[in-house]
Amino acid sequence: MRYGEVIGQEAVKERLRRQLGGGHVPHAQLFAGPEGCGKLPVALAYASALLCREPADGEACGHCPACKMLARWVHPDLHFVFPVVKRKGQSGEATSDQYLAEWRAQLAESVYFDRLEWLARIQVENQQSLIGVAESDQILKKLSLKSSQGGYKVMIIWQPEQMNAAAANKLLKILEEPPEDTVFLLVSDHPELLLPTIVSRTQRVDFRPLTAAELENALRQRNGLQEPDARAIARVSGGSYTQALAQLRVDKDSALFFDMFVLLMRLSYMRKIKDMHEWAERVADWGRERQKHFLTYCQRMVRENFVYNFQRPELNYMNRREADFAVRFARFVNERNVIGIMDELSLAQRDIEQNVNPRMVFFDFALKMIVLLIQ
Ligand SMILES: [Zn+2]
Numbered sequence: 001m002r003y004g005e006v007i008g009q010e011a012v013k014e015r016l017r018r019q020l021g022g023g024h025v026p027h028a029q030l031f032a033g034p035e036g037c038g039k040l041p042v043a044l045a046y047a048s049a050l051l052c053r054e055p056a057d058g059e060a061c062g063h064c065p066a067c068k069m070l071a072r073w074v075h076p077d078l079h080f081v082f083p084v085v086k087r088k089g090q091s092g093e094a095t096s097d098q099y100l101a102e103w104r105a106q107l108a109e110s111v112y113f114d115r116l117e118w119l120a121r122i123q124v125e126n127q128q129s130l131i132g133v134a135e136s137d138q139i140l141k142k143l144s145l146k147s148s149q150g151g152y153k154v155m156i157i158w159q160p161e162q163m164n165a166a167a168a169n170k171l172l173k174i175l176e177e178p179p180e181d182t183v184f185l186l187v188s189d190h191p192e193l194l195l196p197t198i199v200s201r202t203q204r205v206d207f208r209p210l211t212a213a214e215l216e217n218a219l220r221q222r223n224g225l226q227e228p229d230a231r232a233i234a235r236v237s238g239g240s241y242t243q244a245l246a247q248l249r250v251d252k253d254s255a256l257f258f259d260m261f262v263l264l265m266r267l268s269y270m271r272k273i274k275d276m277h278e279w280a281e282r283v284a285d286w287g288r289e290r291q292k293h294f295l296t297y298c299q300r301m302v303r304e305n306f307v308y309n310f311q312r313p314e315l316n317y318m319n320r321r322e323a324d325f326a327v328r329f330a331r332f333v334n335e336r337n338v339i340g341i342m343d344e345l346s347l348a349q350r351d352i353e354q355n356v357n358p359r360m361v362f363f364d365f366a367l368k369m370i371v372l373l374i375q
Contacts, residue, residue, distance in 0.1 A: 001041075001044045001045050001048045001060065001070065001071075001111070002045055002048070002059055002060055002062055003017070003042075003045045003059060005041065005045065005111070006038050006041040006042050006045055007038055007041075007210060007214055007215075007217075007218045007241055008037075008038065008210045008211065008214040008218075009037070009038050009042055009207060009208075009210075012042055012205060012207060013042065013045075015205070016042070016046050016049075016058065016205075017049075017057060017058030017059060018058065019058070020046075020049055020050065020055070020058040021057065021058040025050070025152070025183060026183075026202075026203040027175075027178045027182060027183060027184065028175050028178065028183075028184035028185075028186070028201055028202040028203065029183075029184070029185055029186070029202055029203045029204070029205055030186045030188060030191060030194075030199060030202040030203070030204045030205065031043055031185060031186065031187045031188065031205050031207060032188050032191040032204055032205065032206055032207065033189075033206060033207025033208065033209070034189065034207070034208075034209050034238075034239060034240065035114055035189045035240055035242065035243075036112065036114060036210075036237075036238075036239070036240025036241050036242035036243050036244075037207045037208065037209050037210055037239060037240060037241070038112070038207065038210070038241065039187045039188075039189075039207050040111060040112075040156075040158060040187050041111045041112065042207070043156050043185045043187050044107070044111055044156070045059075045060070046185065047070075047078055047154045047156060047183075047185065048060035048067065048070045050151070050152045050154055050183060051066050051070060051075055051077060051078060051149070051151060051152060051154060052064055052066050052067050052070070053065065053066045053067075053149075053151075066149060072104065072108070073103075073104045073107050073108070074104070075149075076148040076149065077147045077148055077149055077151065077152065077153045077154060078154050078156070079139070079142050079143075079153070079154065079155045079156070080096055080100070080103055080155075080156050080158070081096050081131060081135055081138075081139065081155065081156070081157040081158065081160075082096050082099075082103060082118070082131070082157075082158040082159060083115070083118075083129035083130055083131055083158075083159050083162040084096055084098065084099050084122070084129060084130075084131075085119075085122070085124045085127045085128070085129050085130075092134065093132040093133070093134035093135075094132070094134075095132075095134050095135050095138050096131075096135060096138070097138065099122055102121055102122050105121070106118065106121055110245075112241050112242050112245065113242060114242045115129070115159060117242070129162060130162050130163070130164055130167075131157075131159075131160070131162050131163040131164070131167050132163075132164055132166070132167055133164065133166035133167045133170060135163075135167055136163075136166075136167045136170035136171050136174070137170070139155065139170075139171065139174060140170070140174060142155075143155065143174070143179045143182050144179065147181060151181070152181050152182070152183050153179070153181060153182045153183070154182075154183045154185065155182065155183070155184050155185070156185045156187060157171075157184065157185070157186045157187065158187045159187070159188065159189065160186045160187075160188055160194060160198070161188055161189070161190045161191070161193035161194055168194075168195050168198060169195075171198065172195060172197055172198055172201070175198065175201040175202070176201065184202070186198075186202060191204070208239075209238065209239020209240065210239045210240070210241060211239070212231075212234045212235055212239075213234075215230075215233075215234035215237055215239070215241060215244050216230045216231050216234040217230075218241060218244075219233055219234060219244060219248070223245075223248060225248075229251075233247045233248060233251070253290070253293065254297065255321075257293070257294050257297040257298075258297075258301075258321060258322060258325075260279070260282070260283065260294065261297065261298055261301050262325055262329075263279060264276070264279055264366055264369065265329060265332070265369070265373070267279060267366070268366060268369040268370045268373050269332070269373055271370055273367075276363065276366040276367070277363055277366075279362070279366060280359060280362035280363035280365075280366055281359060283358070283362045284357075284358040284359040284361075284362055286358075288352055288353075288355075288358070291352050291358055291362075292349060292352055292353065295345055295348055295349045295352065296349070298345055299342060299345050299346075301322065302333055302338065302341050302342060302345070303342075304316055304317065304318050304322065304326065305326050305329055305330040305332075305333040306330070306333045306334070306338045308326045308330035309330050309331065309333070309334065332373050334375075336375045337372045337373070337375040340372050340375070341369070341372050344365055344368050344369075344372070345365070348361050348362070348364075348365045
């Protein structure tokens with residue numbers, strides 16, 4: 001991976017390039033800064049430069065045998081440590097090695113992600129993740145071996161603040177007497193939670209949040225957004241590209257939810273049963289979490305359209321497309337049917353939560369709308 005894949009952070013990139021060019025590689029560095037600003041991507045690009053066989057200008061070449069391994073994150077001298085949890089029924093502590101496949105899959109998909117996304121990927125959102133003492137033992141073991149390619153050994157520790165005390169103390173010992181040609185990169189959102197003795201053993205590199213302009217640019221180039229949308233998301237993302245990506249997913253979903261809501265209302269009004277069945281099949285394919293969000297969205301739309309009839313714009317919260325639709329649709333939501341529609345939506349939501357077949361739930365709901373809409 002090369003620095004060109006990292007958004008912004010030019011000062012840090014320049015510093016690391018020069019450092020490598022001059023041959024002064026500190027044995028341990030702490031990449032510190034807010035979540036989503038690109039610390040891990042920089043660490044990955046830097047590690048690539050360290051392990052590349054023909055680096056130029058402090059940067060990986062991208063095509064030597066080492067770089068080919070790095071492209072899949074399978075270089076034998078690049079080690080990763082990150083927070084994990086025990087798998088169900090597992091005896092003993094969990095270590096990063098048990099989750100390497102998931103980790104590589106995440107890096108292949110995107111090098112910008114946060115802890116919650118990582119935990120969702122390894123399907124343990126509701127559990128406490130940590131870096132335990134078994135991990136420190138693994139680190140010791142890995143670093144006691146000679147580097148397989150005869151160069152550096154690089155150890156990237158993502159979120160070291162999640163180490164428990166025993167693990168942190170062991171790591172401290174390693175940092176006090178680092179094995180030869182070993183480079184530690186600690187990548188931390190919360191360096192204030194690290195043992196001061198660990199911090200003092202590292203050279204600190206501070207990262208700043210991305211600027212709104214950098215985010216806007218990235219959203220246009222990487223995500224194909226038009227200028228006004230990119231600017232709007234950049235402004236509410238607090239200098240974090242992972243935040244911006246999360247916002248993008250929400251926006252995409254609400255656009256889709258709007259389209260599907262409008263489609264259903266139209267089909268119900270026209271009594272197009274066969275198309276309604278198809279509509280239900282489409283929604284049924286979404287996955288329950290998203291279906292629940294969609295039903296919440298529908299409830300909001302029904303409420304907003306009901307309120308619209310009272311002509312009190314200060315009480316309405318709709319975006320442009322939603323408001324345009326309300327001009328024609330609001331009169332169909334009235335005091336005779338609003339409670340009935342809301343009840344049906346709550347029922348559907350409960351059924352989805354209780355694992356009722358979503359095909360039935362959504363087709364049933366669609367059919368009831370035929371009756372409710374003409375009341
Ligand atoms: Zn290379």
